[in-house]
Amino acid sequence: GYHQCKWSYYPESNVKEITQKFRDLRIPCDAIYLDIDYMEGFRCFTWSKDYFPEPKKMVKELADDGFKTVVIIDPGIKIDLEYDV
Numbered sequence: 001g002y003h004q005c006k007w008s009y010y011p012e013s014n015v016k017e018i019t020q021k022f023r024d025l026r027i028p029c030d031a032i033y034l035d036i037d038y039m040e041g042f043r044c045f046t047w048s049k050d051y052f053p054e055p056k057k058m059v060k061e062l063a064d065d066g067f068k069t070v071v072i073i074d075p076g077i078k079i080d081l082e083y084d085v
Contacts (some may be wrong), residue, residue: 003070004028008035011051012058019067025044031068043083 004022009015015032022029038055040046047055058071077085 002028003031004029005033008037010037021060031070033070035072038071040065043078071081
């Protein structure tokens with residue numbers, strides 16, 4: 001089905017606003033993509049606590065409403081002394 005993607009949707013409230021609008025307008029949409037702004041300091045495998053305080057809950061709520069959540073991953077890992085990856 002249709003996948004919605006744009007650079008970028010954040011914070012969580014904006015993601016929910018966008019997905020709700022699809023449902024309100026009865027526009028079929030199966031997935032929502034989140035760009036690098038979901039990350040904490042653009043570090044792969046992390047979530048911004050400011051923008052997405054409860055990512056597991058958000059992903060479940062989106063799934064309950066029929067959306068798959070797709071988060072992009074940068075092909076490189078950030079060099080950062082505060083980031084143990």
